[in-house]
Amino acid sequence: MxxxxxxxxxxxxxxxxxxxxxxxxxxxxxxxxxxxxxxxxxxxxxxxxxxxxxxxxxxxxxxxxxxxxxxxxxxxxxxxxxxxxxxxxxxxxxxxxxxxxxxxxxxxxxxxxxxxxxxxxxxxxxxxxxxxxxxxxxxxxxxxxxxxxxxxxxxxxxxxxxxxxxWLGKQDDPRPGCQGGEFVFGGYNPNHFTGNLTKLTTFSAYYWTFYLRSATLLAKDQWEDIWSSLEGQPVGHSLQFQNIHHGSTHIQYSRCRLSIPNSDMVLPERFNGTRRKDLCLSAVKSAIDENIVILGDTFLKNWYSIYDYADKTVTLAKAKMLM
Incomplete structure (x- = not known):
């Protein structure tokens, strides 16, 4: 009713x-x-x-x-x-x-x-x-x-x-008002992204899940989770990732190729427990399912996302970065 x-x-x-x-x-x-x-x-x-x-x-x-x-x-x-x-x-x-x-x-x-x-x-x-x-x-x-x-x-x-x-901002962004983030209910804010919008269709009745065609670290599918701050990857792939030190991680969908700066994959020393400045923690963890990659805030702060409940799609566009 x-x-x-x-x-x-x-x-x-x-x-x-x-x-x-x-x-x-x-x-x-x-x-x-x-x-x-x-x-x-x-x-x-x-x-x-x-x-x-x-x-x-x-x-x-x-x-x-x-x-x-x-x-x-x-x-x-x-x-x-x-x-x-x-x-x-x-x-x-x-x-x-x-x-x-x-x-x-x-x-x-x-x-x-x-x-x-x-x-x-x-x-x-x-x-x-x-x-x-x-x-x-x-x-x-x-x-x-x-x-x-x-x-x-x-x-x-x-x-x-x-x-x-x-839109999820970055704390090291020097522009005024760009360190936090924003949710828009009932639409989206074009001031926080640039370039084309790419729509991805979800296939799950439970999560915002869509298929992954290829990636630097290959997995079959993945779902987005705003609450998760880390990237969840299959165990073997998450271990391989730790050997990457420069450049970007690339994720390939059927319609677009997305990049994540590897500097965003490193957690600050306040999160390593020991407070040691010589210890570097990765923002990548092993996922429960070997066929799933969970895209958390590490990914989402680089890409503006629009969740549409009418047609069950996630639309992505490049977030405006540091100027």
Missing amino acids: ALAATKYSKFSTGRVPLVNQGKDALYLGNISVGTPPHTLLVNFDTGSSSVLVPTNAGRSDCVGSVFDPGRSKTFHNYSKPFKALFGDQTIDTGYTGTDVIHLGGIAYSNQSLGFITSETYPNTTGASPGMLFSLGFPALSLFNESTSTVELMSQVKAISKVQVGV
């Missing part, structure tokens, strides 16, 4: 600026939940399909700001428990409900939410891994939703197009 337009709808697109933390290792943005709105700093993730927010209801082990459902006039409690297991073995548990979401100048109601009451391994970066706004397909939903977050925005007329445009 189609949803009617809501009184919260105001604009046809919503722009969410991102905060770049840890030299391109983590990109975070603000959303607000409830009435009156309570602002939370969240991860935007294309590899999942549920919105999770920490709450003070019951007992909460979550780090950072938490949402108080008792103060929201638009909160509805479904009281159904949920459990979310992440790739880093973090486990979030809580209950489900709905409330109003505000982001980037738009607002819409009836968003299903997972209200986190306990988290086993809180993130120390200031934003809990469970504080998640997901952009994946509904097949991945923890709550058996039939509609993705972006599709719901479109159904209630909060956005005009079922698209999300993503």
